[in-house]
Amino acid sequence: MNTATKLSGFALGLAAVFGAAYGVGQVAGPDTPAVATRHDAANAGHADGDHATGAAPTSHLPGGLLVSDRGYTMQPVTEPAGEFAFRITGPDGAPVTRYDVAHDKRMHLIVARRDLSGFRHVHPELAADGTWRVASPLAGPGVWRAFADFTPTGGEPLTLGVDVTVPGALEERPLPTPATSATVDGYTVTLTGTPQPGRTAQLTLTVSRDGKPVTDLQPYLGAYGHLVALRQGDLAYLHVHPDGAPGDGRTAAGPAVTFFAEVPSAGSYRLFLDFRHGGAVHTAEFTVVAGDPGVPATTAAPAAPASPTADAGHGAPGHGHN
Numbered sequence: 001m002n003t004a005t006k007l008s009g010f011a012l013g014l015a016a017v018f019g020a021a022y023g024v025g026q027v028a029g030p031d032t033p034a035v036a037t038r039h040d041a042a043n044a045g046h047a048d049g050d051h052a053t054g055a056a057p058t059s060h061l062p063g064g065l066l067v068s069d070r071g072y073t074m075q076p077v078t079e080p081a082g083e084f085a086f087r088i089t090g091p092d093g094a095p096v097t098r099y100d101v102a103h104d105k106r107m108h109l110i111v112a113r114r115d116l117s118g119f120r121h122v123h124p125e126l127a128a129d130g131t132w133r134v135a136s137p138l139a140g141p142g143v144w145r146a147f148a149d150f151t152p153t154g155g156e157p158l159t160l161g162v163d164v165t166v167p168g169a170l171e172e173r174p175l176p177t178p179a180t181s182a183t184v185d186g187y188t189v190t191l192t193g194t195p196q197p198g199r200t201a202q203l204t205l206t207v208s209r210d211g212k213p214v215t216d217l218q219p220y221l222g223a224y225g226h227l228v229a230l231r232q233g234d235l236a237y238l239h240v241h242p243d244g245a246p247g248d249g250r251t252a253a254g255p256a257v258t259f260f261a262e263v264p265s266a267g268s269y270r271l272f273l274d275f276r277h278g279g280a281v282h283t284a285e286f287t288v289v290a291g292d293p294g295v296p297a298t299t300a301a302p303a304a305p306a307s308p309t310a311d312a313g314h315g316a317p318g319h320g321h322n
């Protein structure tokens with residue numbers, strides 16, 4: 001099976017950034033991320049005026065962990081209450097104003113609280129000065145991670161992330177327990193398949209309503225579903241598009257939407273499936289555990305202390321301490 005050919009170019013680039021497996025070469029070793037982070041930061045800093053030299057080394061690091069990568073930096077902009085705004089500055093230090101369209105949009109903005117609640121996926125508008133603006137998706141107090149998922153014209157697909165704090169009394173929510181069924185807006189979505197660290201796994205999400213399979217899913221951004229995975233502990237980001245596209249002659253409009261995804265480590269992940277039906281976009285959420293939580297799939301992580309909610313998540317962030 002050649003998974004790479006089944007992924008769109010958009011997903012391919014992101015998957016490569018996340019997992020480094022799709023035809024790019026070998027999977028990064030378990031103790032490389034911390035080293036890579038330092039190198040990448042250095043590269044970004046030295047990339048001024050020479051875009052090419054900063055382009056290569058980050059392909060093994062998961063997306064969304066860096067606020068600045070390959071010379072591009074995400075900068076929140078102070079806006080009136082109710083709006084969220086940011087700029088992306090490029091290797092020359094100026095705001096980027098030219099972007100390629102990927103899945104119908106030049107910018108995909110994904111936000112989630114650090115406790116993985118409050119997920120939203122929105123599409124800001126670009127002003128001539130390079131400022132992106134959108135009605136704020138930050139629904140309440142907390143520390144939010146905002147991911148900008150984009151392709152600068154002439155550059156590679158990139159996901160940058162920045163923390164944004166919304167003041168107020170915060171009630172941290174534990175990660176929901178793993179489950180293979182989720183309900184949203186009257187729909188039931190079931191998940192089959194389990195993500196595997198370091199190799200591609202098939203994930204199939206099946207949508208039903210009132211006990212009947214939904215067979216008339218509507219295309220949303222050129223696909224029948226968009227899947228984002230966030231790793232508990234550091235919110236490493238993976239955005240996957242499904243196998244097959246509307247109108248390709250082989251892809252049904254539900255009830256099943258199939259994805260091929262790879263996660264970079266054992267640990268707990270929160271999956272967010274966006275799908276469109278009845279003229280509205282719905283988001284079904286799942287907690288999944290990749291790998292054997294009792295046997296971290298790394299050489300590094302010591303046994304984690306008992307925790308009611310973070311049983312498997314400690315293996316992932318532990319990599320960085322070597």
Ligand SMILES: [Cu+2]
Pocket residue numbers: 105107108109121122123221
């Ligand atoms: Cu989007």
